[in-house]
Amino acid sequence: MSESSTKYDVLIVGGGIAGLSTAWHLVQQAAEQGRCVRIGVVEASDRWGGKIRTDIVHDPESDRRFLIEGGPDSFITQKPEGLKLARDLGLGDRILSTNTVRRAVYVLKRGKPLPLPDGVLLIVPTEFVPFALSPLISPLGKLRMGLDLFIRARKDESDETLADFIRRRLGQEALDRIAEPLMAGIYNAEAERQSLLATFPRFRMIEQKYGSLIKGMLAAKAQRASHAPPPGSPPPPTMFVSLQGGASELIETLIKSLEASGVELRPATRVERVEPQGSEFAVALSGAQREQRVSASAVILATPAFHSADLVRPIAPEAAGLLETIRYVSTGTITMGFLKSDVPRPIDGFGLVIPRSENRCVNAITCSSIKWSGRAPDDCLLMRAFFGGSRRPDMMDLDDEQLLEQVMAEVTNLTGATPDRLLVHRIYRWHRGNPQYDVGHLERVDQIEQQLPDGLYVTGSPYRGIGIPDCAAQGKVTAERVMARLAGTGTDTAQAMSEATS
Numbered sequence: 065m066s067e068s069s070t071k072y073d074v075l076i077v078g079g080g081i082a083g084l085s086t087a088w089h090l091v092q093q094a095a096e097q098g099r100c101v102r103i104g105v106v107e108a109s110d111r112w113g114g115k116i117r118t119d120i121v122h123d124p125e126s127d128r129r130f131l132i133e134g135g136p137d138s139f140i141t142q143k144p145e146g147l148k149l150a151r152d153l154g155l156g157d158r159i160l161s162t163n164t165v166r167r168a169v170y171v172l173k174r175g176k177p178l179p180l181p182d183g184v185l186l187i188v189p190t191e192f193v194p195f196a197l198s199p200l201i202s203p204l205g206k207l208r209m210g211l212d213l214f215i216r217a218r219k220d221e222s223d224e225t226l227a228d229f230i231r232r233r234l235g236q237e238a239l240d241r242i243a244e245p246l247m248a249g250i251y252n253a254e255a256e257r258q259s260l261l262a263t264f265p266r267f268r269m270i271e272q273k274y275g276s277l278i279k280g281m282l283a284a285k286a287q288r289a290s291h292a293p294p295p296g297s298p299p300p301p302t303m304f305v306s307l308q309g310g311a312s313e314l315i316e317t318l319i320k321s322l323e324a325s326g327v328e329l330r331p332a333t334r335v336e337r338v339e340p341q342g343s344e345f346a347v348a349l350s351g352a353q354r355e356q357r358v359s360a361s362a363v364i365l366a367t368p369a370f371h372s373a374d375l376v377r378p379i380a381p382e383a384a385g386l387l388e389t390i391r392y393v394s395t396g397t398i399t400m401g402f403l404k405s406d407v408p409r410p411i412d413g414f415g416l417v418i419p420r421s422e423n424r425c426v427n428a429i430t431c432s433s434i435k436w437s438g439r440a441p442d443d444c445l446l447m448r449a450f451f452g453g454s455r456r457p458d459m460m461d462l463d464d465e466q467l468l469e470q471v472m473a474e475v476t477n478l479t480g481a482t483p484d485r486l487l488v489h490r491i492y493r494w495h496r497g498n499p500q501y502d503v504g505h506l507e508r509v510d511q512i513e514q515q516l517p518d519g520l521y522v523t524g525s526p527y528r529g530i531g532i533p534d535c536a537a538q539g540k541v542t543a544e545r546v547m548a549r550l551a552g553t554g555t556d557t558a559q560a561m562s563e564a565t566s
């Protein structure tokens with residue numbers, strides 16, 4: 065690569081939530097330390113946000129407007145960094161809790177939607193009566209789940225699949241009827257391959273601390289109740305929240321904040337190569353950029369792992385080899401808007417998850433307009449169906465017409481709504497869009513970080529947490545590591561990352 069002109073202290077590759085939140089944390093930390101740091105963010109697409117995408121869709125015939133999410137529709141509040149980022153960006157009064165009525169989640173059993181019993185926290189029952197009365201699990205399956213109270217805790221630190229863990233503690237039926245459909249439908253994950261330690265480390269912690277998942281979840285519930293806010297104070301945010309303007313409001317606000325802080329944003333620009341240049345890096349760009357190459361003291365790759373593998377291969381072939389082993393699956397969503405009067409049997413709750421054994425072509429359906437206010441006009445219903453993943457990868461090959469036909473056939477079967485009554489619909493396909501944390505994932509990530517040369521970093525959804533709060537948390541730690549390197553304080557170690565995010 066020939067001589068470069070612009071010289072950054074830090075260049076971030078990828079303008080999804082991981083890249084943008086890392087840039088934002090760098091700005092905050094530089095300001096706190098009274099340092100001037102030149103930051104650039106390069107994004108291949110002409111749209112910021114990566115998988116975060118909100119569209120306002122208008123049906124001209126009925127003059128109705130719908131807010132449609134292509135990717136995430138919410139983030140979890142138990143992991144504080146997502147909520148904190150939104151609040152720090154001044155979005156505190158834009159945070160939207162889920163509705164508090166009609167909150168049921170259904171599981172399809174032999175073609176019939178049955179509600180998950182009240183008090184099932186994630187996968188674990190914490191209320192006896194609704195659970196005992198629920199037809200979702202057979203009497204024998206319920207007894208087996210209750211054995212969790214007596215089964216001895218596993219004490220070692222080694223990883224296992226989520227499926228093995230659930231089978232061990234709660235039994236096969238809990239896996240088939242609750243855990244597998246929730247994982248596939250909501251998290252696009254495969255319980256039979258998914259690393260417990262990378263995805264639900266809290267379950268292992270609870271097992272070790274309380275000797276039982278049920279006892280641990282009951283204790284957590286009691287603790288939450290004892291910390292309830294005093295009467296009259298505003299209600300705390302629900303377990304999942306969004307923003308009034310949809311998930312993209314977070315991205316738009318981040319972009320405005322970064323622009324105002326002097327961060328140089330380069331959309332429609334692809335990083336083609338990263339090469340060492342003395343103690344720095346030369347970075348080759350293509351696309352709508354002002355120049356073909358720039359240089360940077362530190363480069364942060366907030367790109368999918370397979371893209372990062374291509375970029376680091378010439379400098380760190382071992383890291384590239386490991387990055388390539390992070391498996392991805394492809395998924396998509398179709399969002400459909402109907403008049404309520406055209407849906408004879410609506411799913412009366414937040415959504416429906418569908419076990420593999422039901423052999424359907426969709427994995428889950430969310431009722432966006434029941435879950436959130438302001439997503440559809442009052443007389444309409446907005447539903448979002450999830451397809452693809454490892455269950456039905458063939459769905460990704462269908463063209464729009466075939467896809468709509470197949471998904472609508474399921475929707476008609478489940479709700480009675482027919483395709484001729486569809487007011488609006490939007491299809492989003494995320495090819496290789498979902499990183500999978502297979503058993504041993506965290507060890508692999510540790511090794512990747514150790515194999516990267518000084519000054520080159522990876523961050524974001526492929527590594528230490530997939531969701532928006534995970535990406536924001538990793539962004540903060542990555543920014544700390546980079547600032548430490550720029551200051552020459554020498555605390556820039558992969559170990560620091562591992563400890564801070566675990």
Ligand SMILES: Cc1cc2nc3c(=O)[nH]c(=O)nc-3n(C[C@H](O)[C@H](O)[C@H](O)COP(=O)(O)OP(=O)(O)OC[C@H]3O[C@@H](n4cnc5c(N)ncnc54)[C@H](O)[C@@H]3O)c2cc1C
Pocket residue numbers: 077078079080081082083106107108109113114115116134135136137138139140333334335336366367368371395396397494497498523524525526530531532533535
């Ligand atoms: C359908 C769906 C629903 C989801 N629902 C939720 C949810 O409800 N809650 C939640 O918390 N999470 C959810 N997730 C997960 C979450 O949205 C993602 O994990 C997260 O947004 C990924 O952010 P990221 O920045 O790591 O990656 P991305 O968003 O993939 O961003 C990476 C960016 O890098 C860019 N790029 C790639 N190569 C280059 C290059 N060479 N040069 C420049 N730029 C490059 C890409 O164009 C992209 O914009 C969902 C995901 C999907 C697909």
